[in-house]
Amino acid sequence: MNPTINTPLDLPCGARLSNRLCKAALTEGLADPMNRATPELETLYRRWSLGGAGLLITGNVQCDRTHLERPGNVVIDNNGGxxxxxxxxxxxxxxxxxxxxxxxxxxxxxxxxxxxxxxxxSAISLDVLGDNFGPPREASEAEILDLIRRFAHVAVVARDTGFTGVQIHGAHGYLVSQFLSPLSNTRTDAWGGSLGNRARFVLEIVRAMRAGVGADFPISIKLNSSDFQKNGFTNEEAAQVARWLQEAGIDLIELSGGTYEQLVMLGSGKEDEAAQPARESTRRREAYFLEYAALIKPQVTVPVMVTGGFRTRAGMNDALGSGATDVIGLGRPFCTDPEVANKLLAGTVDRIDAYELTKKLAADAPIPDGPPGLRQQIESFGQLGWFCLQNIYLGQGLEPDTEMSVWDAYNRYGENEARTAGRMIRPGATVS
Ligand SMILES: Cc1cc2nc3c(=O)[nH]c(=O)nc-3n(C[C@H](O)[C@H](O)[C@H](O)COP(=O)(O)O)c2cc1C
Structure with missing residues (x-):
């Protein structure tokens, strides 16, 4: 019988997911000033746990306190907690x-x-509007080896503190994905150039993690099915990397796409970009990356999860039934309704409209005129901020504020991030 969202799934390491719904990673920004976990995270995850998904993946946890995706990230680098x-x-x-x-x-x-x-x-700056990101410097070989050890260390701490698995963030233009892309990795040593060299970083991370956590602990990766950028990491390259990851002992490959330069993971992106994932057939099938997963899935036996754009129970069951994916990853729906998985599993909800709601709120937002591309950037980051704020409210035990405008969210989120950054205790500071 074809699997549905209610069907359990066994993973190569022996672990079993009780159903096919996963809350994908959603950055929370709820850590304390030393980047340690807080009671707000407990509240948020207790609500999500009771919400029914077989698998919850935490927001990205960093392996170094001097390098954060945002100020309130949880970090594990001998900072206690x-x-x-x-x-x-x-x-x-x-x-x-x-x-x-x-x-x-x-x-x-x-x-x-x-x-x-x-x-x-490589020392290549991010190509986005504004002045929010500094110019990077190229990592030395010693730093690369240290980074691999850090990823593995965090995995071991995760296992030892009661998490039941780990996921490497290899997507969306962060460090692992920067190594994979020839646009951001122009190294001429063993860590750049050919696909084999660009993939060395992530494969070494998987090996180091597996050695640390043992054979029966789930290790997953979130991988771009493509960067959707001209001369970037391609769909064909992703399929090859997926095969190598399987050989290295991965238990689940989550497929997404895009970077900060091309925000396709949230269904937007530069309109003039040639490589858009919004093919007509993809639109019909509602999820953004199913077409791209289709090239990768037949090449691996390891379970695959596709995340991005799933909005109807029928669309999810179709995708599972057709063999296009083994797990359905959902992000934004959990921000506006922590109970959404229970409702989908019980069949009391057919359609989720959180994403359409923010698109409408963004279209109505009184965003000031500016240089070309500014409106789209504010709309994209405003919508992202809107969902980030909902998670903060859920962590405070409050209900989501679905009336908030996207322009308000853009401003409130900016203030929240500045406040959190201001409270941070930097590594090396004396703590009383
Ligand atoms: C508020 C917010 C925070 C996110 N944080 C992360 C993250 O920490 N790690 C990650 O891999 N993806 C992150 N994502 C991307 C989601 O996991 C997911 O890929 C994306 O939202 C598309 O799925 P959806 O259409 O079901 O929302 C985030 C998305 C949103 C909206």
Whole structure:
């Protein structure tokens, strides 16, 4: 019989997911000033756990406090807080679901307020409007080896504190994805050039993690099915990397796409870009990356999860039934309704409209005129901020504020990030 969202799934390492719905990683920004877990994270994840998804993946947890995706990230780099992590893991497993920690290093996609001179495979600046990201410097070989050890260290801490698996963030233009893309990796040593060299970083991370956590602990990766950028990491390259990842012992490959330069993971992106994932057939099938997963899925036996754009129960069951994916990843729907998985599984909800709602709110937003592209950037980041703020409210025990305008969200989110950055205790500072 064809699988549906209600069907359990066994993973290569022996772990079992109780159903095919996963809350994909959603950055929370709820860590304390030392980037440790907090009671707000416990509240948020207890709500999500009770919400019914077989698998919850945490927002990206960083492996180095000097390199953050945003100021309120949780970090594991000998900054203490192990008891807080244990409480967080326990809360996130309240309903007996799997809870995997997503592990990341942002590379050049780190806000200037956190680090004005980030680390990256090559010294190539991010091509986005505004002045939010500093010019990166090229990582030395010693730094690359240290980064691999850091990813593996975080995985071991995740296992030891009660998380039931880990996920490497290899998508969306962060460090691992920067290594994979020939646009951001122009190195001429063993870590750049050919696809084999560009993939060396992530494959070494998988090997180091597997050695640290053992054979029966799930290790997943979130990988771009393509960067959707001219001369970037392609769909064909993603299929090859997926095969190598399988050989290295990955348990689940989550497919997404895009970077900060091309925000297709959220269904937008530069209109003039040739490589858009919005083919007519993809639109019909609602999820953004199913067409691109179709090239990769037949080439691996390891389970695949596709994330981005799923909005109807029928669309999810069709995708599972046709063999296009094994797990359905959902992001934004969990920000406006932590119970959404239970409702989908029980069949009491057919359609989720959170994404359409913010698109409408963005279209109505009183965004001031500016240089070309500014409106689109504010709309995209305003919508992202809108969802980030909902997670903060959920963590505070409040209900989502779905009336908030996207322009308000853009401003409120900016203020929130500045406040959080201002409270941060930087590494090396004396703590009383
Ligand atoms: C508020 C917000 C935070 C996100 N944080 C992360 C993250 O930490 N790691 C990650 O891999 N993806 C992150 N994403 C991307 C989502 O996991 C997902 O790929 C994207 O939202 C598309 O899925 P959806 O259409 O179901 O929302 C984030 C998305 C949103 C909206």
């Amino acid at each position: 192990l008891d807080a992590l244990r409480s967080y893991a326990q809360a996130g497993r309240t309903a007996g679901n799997h809870l995997w920690m997503q592990i990341n290093h942002p590379g050049r996609q780190t806000p200037k307020s956190v680090n004005p001179n980030p680390l990256a495979p």
